[in-house]
Each structure stands twice: as structure tokens, then as C-alpha cells.
Amino acid sequence: xxxxxxxxxxxxxxxxxxxxxxxxxxxxxxxxxxxxxxxxxxxxxxxxxxxxxxxxxxxxxxxxxxxxxxxxxxxxxxxxxxxxxxxxxxxxxxxxxxxxxxxxxxxxxxxxxxxxxxxxxxxxxxxxxxxxxxxxxxxxxxxxxxxxxxxxxxxxxxxxxxxxxxxxxxxxxxxxxxxxxxxxxxxxxxxxxxxxxxxxxxxxxxxxxxxxxxxxxxxxxxxxxxxxxxxxxxxxxxxxxxxxxxxxxxxxxxxxxxxxxxxxxxxxxxxxxxxxxxxxxxxxxxxxxxxxxxxxxxxxxxxxxxxxxxxxxxxxxxxxxxxxxxxxxxxxxxxxxxxxxxxxxxxxxxxxxxxxxxxxxxxxxxxxxxxxxxxxxxxxxxxxxxxxxxxxxxxxxxxxxxxxxxxxxxxxxxxxxxxxxxxxxxxxxxxxxxxxxxxx
Amino acid sequence: xxxxxxxxxxxxxxxxxxxxxxxxxxxxxxxxxxxxxxxxxxxxxxxxxxxxxxxxxxxxxxxxx
Numbered sequence: 001x002x003x004x005x006x007x008x009x010x011x012x013x014x015x016x017x018x019x020x021x022x023x024x025x026x027x028x029x030x031x032x033x034x035x036x037x038x039x040x041x042x043x044x045x046x047x048x049x050x051x052x053x054x055x056x057x058x059x060x061x062x063x064x065x066x067x068x069x070x071x072x073x074x075x076x077x078x079x080x081x082x083x084x085x086x087x088x089x090x091x092x093x094x095x096x097x098x099x100x101x102x103x104x105x106x107x108x109x110x111x112x113x114x115x116x117x118x119x120x121x122x123x124x125x126x127x128x129x130x131x132x133x134x135x136x137x138x139x140x141x142x143x144x145x146x147x148x149x150x151x152x153x154x155x156x157x158x159x160x161x162x163x164x165x166x167x168x169x170x171x172x173x174x175x176x177x178x179x180x181x182x183x184x185x186x187x188x189x190x191x192x193x194x195x196x197x198x199x200x201x202x203x204x205x206x207x208x209x210x211x212x213x214x215x216x217x218x219x220x221x222x223x224x225x226x227x228x229x230x231x232x233x234x235x236x237x238x239x240x241x242x243x244x245x246x247x248x249x250x251x252x253x254x255x256x257x258x259x260x261x262x263x264x265x266x267x268x269x270x271x272x273x274x275x276x277x278x279x280x281x282x283x284x285x286x287x288x289x290x291x292x293x294x295x296x297x298x299x300x301x302x303x304x305x306x307x308x309x310x311x312x313x314x315x316x317x318x319x320x321x322x323x324x325x326x327x328x329x330x331x332x333x334x335x336x337x338x339x340x341x342x343x344x345x346x347x348x349x350x351x352x353x354x355x356x357x358x359x360x361x362x363x364x365x366x367x368x369x370x371x372x373x374x375x376x377x378x379x380x381x382x383x384x385x386x387x388x389x390x391x392x393x394x395x396x397x398x399x400x401x402x403x404x405x406x407x408x409x410x411x412x413x414x415x416x417x418x419x420x421x422x423x424x425x426x427x428x429x430x431x432x433x434x435x436x437x438x439x440x
Numbered sequence: 441x442x443x444x445x446x447x448x449x450x451x452x453x454x455x456x457x458x459x460x461x462x463x464x465x466x467x468x469x470x471x472x473x474x475x476x477x478x479x480x481x482x483x484x485x486x487x488x489x490x491x492x493x494x495x496x497x498x499x500x501x502x503x504x505x
Binding site for chain 2 (some may be wrong): 337339
């Protein structure tokens with residue numbers, strides 16, 4: 001097995017046992033990137049020089065018996081809105097094309113301290129909104145990988161990195177993770193520091209992360225959040241609530257069929273599936289989310305927008321412009337709806353381990369002009385509740401499908417336990433078949 | 441005036457304001473986005489809330505504590 005195809009758990013075990021050098025792992029990853037990047041376009045900026053220096057240091061330390069933790073020597077990709085000291089950070093915008101931060105984002109600092117090796121910066125939609133990055137879906141290059149964390153999801157899916165970080169303000173982690181057939185986690189709002197990450201909308205922005213297994217996700221989350229979710233080894237069959245009225249009504253037929261099949265498998269292995277009603281306030285959550293995000297994005301960009309409006313691509317330009325026109329009372333009305341929905345949703349989740357829904361309305365849409373629909377994810381960005389997507393199967397076109405699990409705030413350990421159980425039942429969907437030229 | 445007409449009037453007013461600020465050509469490129477935001481404002485205005493419904497101020501951490 002080539003080192004680039006190892007999960008974090010597998011690579012970490014080999015590094016700890018002296019059977020794999022972080023340098024060899026990195027070189028395998030760099031060869032993989034060299035072979036696939038022209039087709040996938042997951043990376044904005046690669047830093048092979050910096051990565052090799054970090055990997056050599058981790059190899060030296062490992063040789064001396066010093067292992068910093070489970071991410072020691074593990075290559076990582078970072079969405080190009082994370083500040084990286086001395087490494088270009090563009091926000092996916094020509095306005096920041098030559099922007100080089102002086103310091104690291106707090107998450108990056110923690111990753112480096114834990115021994116992770118920063119390989120480079122992954123593609124993002126412009127300012128993490130909807131104007132697409134050039135990235136393609138590794139399962140089918142004619143389809144979108146989703147967004148806004150397009151490069152992070154595609155890099156993990158195509159084995160160009162075992163771990164990548166992104167963000168979510170609407171559905172920017174769960175959606176691309178599901179489209180690309182990997183695990184994506186959006187923890188509770190503010191569980192992980194956003195310091196040094198360029199904002200889209202402060203009160204909705206979350207750090208997100210991508211791995212190939214739930215166990216890997218738990219390890220990475222523990223490193224950056226200080227949680228202990230990876231200690232949850234095995235959860236019993238869960239009691240999950242399924243809100244069919246919106247999530248099944250809006251979903252495309254392939255998603256409905258895939259979700260029903262996943263439910264049957266979970267029930268067959270002992271999960272208790274309870275049909276739950278969404279609170280009345282749910283019907284206003286997408287409007288509330290839109291208004292809050294537009295106003296906060298407008299506030300972030302107001303000064304720059306007045307001077308450089310033409311420098312923004314169409315979607316973010318329209319969104320910022322619309323946010324500048326929203327009355328203050330409408331913003332507050334949206335925040336009042338948000339609070340009511342959050343309270344009603346928490347009450348509705350009483351007695352459940354998690355809420356279970358399809359991760360996306362459809363498999364990854366064809367074409368690269370849109371990054372897909374975040375309607376199934378944005379309610380949880382609005383409440384700040386933790387969510388995870390786990391691959392659940394393939395569509396007729398062999399595109400990944402996923403299930404989204406949601407737990408009450410700060411219940412990441414519970415969420416990871418249920419996700420691991422679901423993953424064990426639903427099984428792996430594998431990785432996309434990508435032809436690699438000999439020698440790569 | 442019917443509810444639907446009032447909503448259309450609000451959306452048109454929103455577009456007119458944008459046009460005054462940024463001009464007809466600039467607005468034509470982003471008109472759909474502006475309309476969707478105006479529709480969302482209108483819809484939220486019709487949500488029945490009482491004085492006890494305070495706005496959210498600190499999502500996540502405060503709830504978890």
C-alpha cells in the first residue's frame with residue numbers, strides 16, 4: 001500500500017512504530033499531487049519546501065522517540081482563507097492574489113504544534129461564498145466537488161491529503177464532503193477558534209474538517225478543539241430522529257432512495273428510527289440564514305466594496321450589495337427567528353441521540369458553474385449545532401451520497417460515537433478510481 | 441392592496457434603491473440575488489414573534505453552558 005492511501009490512524013501507527021518516516025509519507029503525497037492535480041485542481045498554493053522541512057523535523061523527532069501526538073508527521077491541506085505565516089493566502093479572490101500573512105491562524109498554530117505537516121493551501125470559492133473554484137469532483141471530473149471548501153474535500157477524496165481543513169457558514173463543509181464521498185465535520189459554533197480565518201459571516205462561520213474515516217476526524221478534532229471524542233470507541237445502536245417533512249420532500253429521487261436504503265440498514269442493525277416533526281419556526285430558517293449572512297458579509301466587505309466593487313465576482317458582489325440594503329430591524333428579526341428555532345429544535349431533540357437526514361439535496365450536480373445546494377446544512381449553521389456527514393453509498397451515476405448527523409451543542413463525543421456506529425453499518429464506499437500514470 | 445402586490449412593491453422598492461446606489465447596469469447583473477434577499481426580508485417580516493422573542497446574540501457557546 002502506498003503511504004498516500006493510508007488513513008491518519010494507519011499512518012500514525014506506522015510512524016509511532018518507526019515503520020514509516022514522515023518524509024516518505026510526504027513524498028508519497030507530493031507524488032500523488034503531481035499526478036492528479038492537473039485534473040482535480042484542488043490546490044491554490046503548494047509549499048513543498050516548507051513541508052519537507054517540517055517532515056524532516058518530525059522524522060528527526062520520531063527517530064529520537066519523541067512523538068507529539070496522533071498528527072505527528074501527518075500531511076494536511078488548509079483552505080485558502082486560513083492565515084499561514086509567509087505562505088500566500090488569497091481567499092479565492094484576485095483582490096488578495098498576492099496577500100502573504102505574517103502569522104498563522106490559531107488552528108494552523110495548533111496543527112503545527114501537534115506535528116502536522118502543512119502541504120499547502122486548498123481552493124476555495126471567492127471569499128468562501130458561491131462563486132466556484134476551478135476544482136473538480138474526483139468521482140467524476142465533470143461534476144462540482146461542492147463548495148466553498150472545494151479543494152479540501154477533493155484533496156482528501158483523491159488521496160492527496162489524509163486531512164484537510166475548511167469552513168462552513170451555510171453548507172461549505174458538509175456539502176462538499178458528501179459530494180466527494182468523505183467524512184466532514186462541522187463542530188459546535190466557537191468550539192474551535194476562528195482567529196486568523198477570513199470571515200464570511202461572523203456569527204455563522206465554523207471551522208470544518210475533512211478526513212476519510214470518522215476515527216480520523218475524531219483524532220483531528222481533539223487536536224484542534226481540545227476535545228476527547230476519539231476516546232469514544234463504540235456506541236450502542238442509537239435512537240435517531242428523522243425529520244421527513246422537509247428533508248425527504250426536497251431531496252431528489254436518488255437521494256430519497258439512498259437515504260431510505262441507509263435507514264433500513266441502520267434499523268436492521270438495531271438503530272431506533274423515530275420520525276420527528278420540525279418546529280414551526282423551521283419554515284423561516286432559510287430566510288433568516290440568508291439575511292444574517294448577507295448583512296454580516298456586507299459588514300465584513302463594506303469598506304473594500306465601495307472602492308473595488310468590480311473586483312468581486314457576481315455572486316459575492318450581489319450578496320454584499322443586498323446585505324448593505326437590509327434594514328437593521330430585518331437583521332434583528334432574523335436573529336429572533338434564529339433564537340426561537342434553536343430553542344424549539346433543542347426541545348425536539350430531547351430523548352434522541354442525533355437527528356439524521358440526507359447530507360445534500362442531490363448527488364454532486366453536473367458542471368462547475370454551481371457548487372450545489374446548502375438547504376440541508378444551513379439550518380445547523382444557523383443554530384451552531386455540531387454536524388457530521390458520513391458516506392452512505394453511491395448513486396446510479398456512481399456519485400457519493402451521505403447521511404448528516406446532528407447533535408445538541410457541545411455533544412461532539414456523542415456525535416462521533418453515533419457516526420462511528422453508522423459508518424460501521426453503512427460501510428466504506430472506497431475512493432474514486434483515478435488513473436495515475438506509471439511512476440506517480 | 442393584496443399581500444402579493446405588497447410583496448412585489450417591496451421587492452421593486454429594494455431594486456430601485458440598489459439602482460440609485462450602483463446604477464442600472466451593475467444592478468442588472470445581480471438582480472436575482474437582490475430579489476431573493478428582498479423576498480427573504482418580506483417573508484421574515486410576516487413571521488409572528490412576540491416581545492419575549494429576543495434576538496440571538498451568542499450562538500453555540502452560551503447555549504452549551
